[in-house]
Each structure stands twice: as structure tokens, then as C-alpha cells.
Amino acid sequence: MPSVPAPAAPPPKSESALLRNAARALAPLLLALGWWQRDRAAVAVPALVAGGAAAATAVLAQRSRMGVAASVRRATVEAEQARERALDAASAHSARIQAIVDTATEGIVTIDSAGRIDTFNGAAERLFGYRAAEVLGRNVSVLMPPPHCDDHDGYLQRYLTTGVRHIIGIGREVAGRRKDGTTFPIELSVGEGWIGGQRFFTAVIRDVTERKEMQTKLGQAERLAAVGELAAGVAHEINNPINTIINCAQLIRDGDAPDDNCLVIQEEGARIAEIVKDLLQFARDDSDRPQPTSIFEVVQRTLRLVGENFKRHGVDLTVDVAEDLPYVKARPQQIQQVLLNLLINAKDALLQAGGDDRRVWMSARVDGYGVQLEVADNGPGIPGHLGLRIFEPFVTTKRARGGTGLGLSISKSIVEGYNGTLDVESEPGQGATFRVWLPLVERGD
Numbered sequence: 407m408p409s410v411p412a413p414a415a416p417p418p419k420s421e422s423a424l425l426r427n428a429a430r431a432l433a434p435l436l437l438a439l440g441w442w443q444r445d446r447a448a449v450a451v452p453a454l455v456a457g458g459a460a461a462a463t464a465v466l467a468q469r470s471r472m473g474v475a476a477s478v479r480r481a482t483v484e485a486e487q488a489r490e491r492a493l494d495a496a497s498a499h500s501a502r503i504q505a506i507v508d509t510a511t512e513g514i515v516t517i518d519s520a521g522r523i524d525t526f527n528g529a530a531e532r533l534f535g536y537r538a539a540e541v542l543g544r545n546v547s548v549l550m551p552p553p554h555c556d557d558h559d560g561y562l563q564r565y566l567t568t569g570v571r572h573i574i575g576i577g578r579e580v581a582g583r584r585k586d587g588t589t590f591p592i593e594l595s596v597g598e599g600w601i602g603g604q605r606f607f608t609a610v611i612r613d614v615t616e617r618k619e620m621q622t623k624l625g626q627a628e629r630l631a632a633v634g635e636l637a638a639g640v641a642h643e644i645n646n647p648i649n650t651i652i653n654c655a656q657l658i659r660d661g662d663a664p665d666d667n668c669l670v671i672q673e674e675g676a677r678i679a680e681i682v683k684d685l686l687q688f689a690r691d692d693s694d695r696p697q698p699t700s701i702f703e704v705v706q707r708t709l710r711l712v713g714e715n716f717k718r719h720g721v722d723l724t725v726d727v728a729e730d731l732p733y734v735k736a737r738p739q740q741i742q743q744v745l746l747n748l749l750i751n752a753k754d755a756l757l758q759a760g761g762d763d764r765r766v767w768m769s770a771r772v773d774g775y776g777v778q779l780e781v782a783d784n785g786p787g788i789p790g791h792l793g794l795r796i797f798e799p800f801v802t803t804k805r806a807r808g809g810t811g812l813g814l815s816i817s818k819s820i821v822e823g824y825n826g827t828l829d830v831e832s833e834p835g836q837g838a839t840f841r842v843w844l845p846l847v848e849r850g851d
């Protein structure tokens with residue numbers, strides 16, 4: 407906005423300068439009077455001086471009134487200019503913020519405390535397929551698939567009354583719903599703020615479809631690699647019942663009673679079928695939906711695959727997992743993948759250390775509203791220079807022997823995908839303990 411120039415104000419004068427001017431104006435008059443009536447001067451001069459002072463005071467008062475008016479005018483103009491500058495700055499700032507919001511590559515959606523959408527930027531339009539005008543003022547639950555869309559108002563209300571946070575300030579992976587009804591995985595982080603006494607929430611939304619697909623592919627590749635690793639043990643496992651079957655068949659041919667032998671053949675055949683089924687199920691893709699999963703069953707299936715492998719390497723495996731543990735919500739073969747990686751890592755660490763006393767403990771128990779699964783070994787522990795970097799992709803000490811360093815990073819993303827955690831505790835030389843925590847199936851799942 408153009409600014410208004412200030413009118414030129416009279417140059418300020420000090421009080422002493424004004425007095426000097428008044429005295430200068432009265433001096434000739436005083437001199438003339440003194441010459442004309444010298445004897446009366448004794449009386450007249452003080453009177454004249456007093457009159458002069460009064461005149462000077464009047465001049466001063468008028469000048470000072472003019473000065474005050476000018477100062478007020480000047481201050482008013484300056485205040486107006488400052489206000490315009492502040493308005494210009496505020497509108498430039500708000501234009502900049504708007505441009506940032508509009509050009510952000512992540513979806514930005516703000517809602518008020520009733521859940522109504524206030525802001526819907528360009529990236530959010532592209533992600534959800536709505537124009538901003540279609541959703542502004544509507545409840546944010548239009549962007550969520552069931553059951554979350556039905557829960558959201560209750561969740562917001564609970565937060566406003568209790569202050570207990572589930573997503574606000576934390577962020578997590580959830581599903582979004584497009585205008586056409588399709589859903590897609592998003593990473594959501596929500597912040598809270600106040601403007602003019604009104605509470606609002608800002609959601610930053612990132613589409614993680616590609617990342618999820620990549621993770622799934624990596625997970626499958628890693629799982630197939632584990633199948634390869636297990637193949638020798640599984641072949642050995644299958645070899646025992648096959649030999650038994652061959653022997654039984656030979657006995658029958660040699661004239662032995664067929665009934666008992668046939669029973670053994672049946673049992674051993676069933677054992678082989680079970681192992682093959684476990685292996686196929688593990689290798690299968692995991693695109694089916696998460697389901698109530700028994701940790702006990704996953705552990706049993708995993709043991710059928712690695713049991714023989716551990717025995718062959720002289721690793722003593724102790725298992726303490728109760729059958730009646732409550733279920734967690736997951737894809738069973740993904741949890742099996744996590745468990746297998748932890749067990750194979752423990753076995754590798756023990757073999758690498760070269761000691762004779764090779765032990766692994768696996769246990770599970772209810773912990774809070776989840777199940778905690780522990781895999782511990784008495785091996786060399788996590789190398790000190792690696793620390794928590796073991797959870798990063800491609801960090802491995804087994805590259806020479808075909809290790810990819812993906813096992814733990816994939817395991818962690820699988821577990822975190824179910825809102826669980828994967829941690830480790832280890833001292834060099836004191837073994838390592840890995841802990842997986844998975845939330846229990848919620849009612850209604």
C-alpha cells in the first residue's frame with residue numbers, strides 16, 4: 407500500500423530560546439521608557455518586566471499548543487504507517503504460508519475441535535481425489551475407511567475430555583479412503599494448535615503405498631532366502647520318516663504283519679505332509695488379511711522347520727510358550743518370518759563364536775495388552791560397533807556367507823506394521839536377547 411508523507415512540521419524550539427526572543431522584543435521599549443521617565447523607572451520597570459514575562463508565557467503556551475498538535479499529527483501518521491506496514495507484512499506472511507501449504511508434497515488437512523475440515527491442500531486433493539471445495543466444512547471421517555470413520559468423533563471427544571493421546575503428537579500408519587471408496591496406506595502425523603482461542607488439529611499425510619509394496623517384495627525375497635537356508639534341515643527332517651516308510655514297506659514284503667506297519671507308514675507320511683505344508687505356507691505370499699493369530703501355533707510350526715537344523719549344529723533350544731496364550735492380530739507367516747530370523751541369527755552367532763555351550767531360549771508371555779516373545783542366546787552378543795544399527799537395512803557381519811543384513815530391518819517393519827515393537831538387549835560377550843511385543847486382538851477384530 408502507498409504510504410502518506412508526513413507534513414513538514416515547524417522546527418522545534420526550546421523554552422529558553424522562546425524567552426530569549428521575547429526579551430529581545432521588549433528591550434528597545436524598556437530603554438525608551440527609562441530615558442523618558444528616569445525617576446519613575448524604579449516603579450515602572452519591574453511592572454514592565456512582569457508584563458513582558460506574561461507576554462512571553464502566552465507566546466510559549468501558544469507555541470507549545472502548536473507543538474503538541476504537530477506531535478499528535480506526526481504520531482498519528484506514524485502509527486498509521488506502522489499499521490499499514492504490519493498489515494502488509496501479515497498478508498505477505500499469510501500468502502507465504504498458503505503457498506507452502508499448497509505446494510507441500512504431503513497432504514495437509516486441518517480440522518477444528520468438532521472434526522470439521524478447515525484446510526485441504528493440493529496434495530490432499532491428489533491423494534484423496536476430492537476437490538477442496540467438496541470437503542471443506544465436512545467431517546474428516548469422510549477420509550477414513552470403516553471402522554475408523556465411525557470411531558473418529560468418539561476418539562476426538564475422548565481426547566478433548568481426557569487429554570489421552572493415541573495419534574496426536576505421535577503419528578502412525580493408518581488407512582485413508584479416497585473419494586471412489588478405495589483405501590490406501592498412509593503415514594499420518596497430527597499436531598495440535600490454537601488460533602484466537604480456537605483449538606485446531608493439523609494432519610500431515612503421506613501416501614506409503616509404494617513403500618509398503620517394496621517392503622512386501624523385500625519381505626518375500628528374504629523369506630525365500632530363509633527357505634533356502636532351511637532346506638537342508640527340512641530335507642533331513644523329511645529323510646527320517648521316508649526311511650521309516652521304506653523300511654516298513656520292506657517288512658511287509660518280507661511277510662511282516664501289515665497292520666502295524668501300515669499304521670507307522672500312515673503316521674510318518676502325515677509327518678512329511680505337515681512339514682511340506684509348513685514350508686509351503688511359509689513361502690507363500692502374505693497378501694491375506696491380518697487375522698487372530700496364535701503365537702503358540704506359529705512357534706510350533708517354526709520349530710518343525712528349524713528343530714532339526716538346530717540339533718545338527720549342536721544348539722540346545724529351550725522353549726517355554728504356553729498353548730493358551732491370547733491371540734495377536736497378524737499374518738501368521740510374517741510372525742513366523744520374524745521368529746525364524748531371530749532363531750537363525752542366534753544360531754549363526756553361536757556358531758560364529760565357536761564355543762561348545764550353545765544355548766537358545768524362546769519364551770512368550772502376556773505383557774500389558776500384548777504378547778511378548780523373547781529369543782535369547784548365550785553367544786558373543788551384538789558387536790559393540792554395530793549397536794542398534796543392526797536394525798538398519800544392509801547392516802551385516804555375515805556378508806561373506808550370504809547374509810544380506812535385511813533380516814532384522816524387515817522383522818522390525820513387520821512388527822511395527824502391527825503397532826508392535828522389536829528391541830534388543832545385549833552386552834558384548836554376554837549373549838543377546840531380542841524381544842518382540844505384539845498387541846492382542848481387539849474386541850470386534
Ligand SMILES: Nc1ncnc2c1ncn2[C@@H]1O[C@H](COP(=O)(O)OP(=O)(O)OP(=O)(O)O)[C@@H](O)[C@H]1O
Nearest residue numbers: 751752755787796802803809810811812813814838
Ligand atoms: N543374536 C545375535 N547375536 C549377535 N549378533 C547378532 C544377533 N542377531 C543379529 N546380530 C547381528 O546383526 C546383524 C544383522 O542381522 P540381520 O538379521 O538383519 O541380517 P543378517 O542375519 O546378517 O543377514 P540375513 O538376515 O539377511 O541373512 C547380523 O549380521 C549380526 O552381526
Ligand SMILES: [Mg+2]
Nearest residue numbers: 747751813814
Ligand atoms: Mg538375519
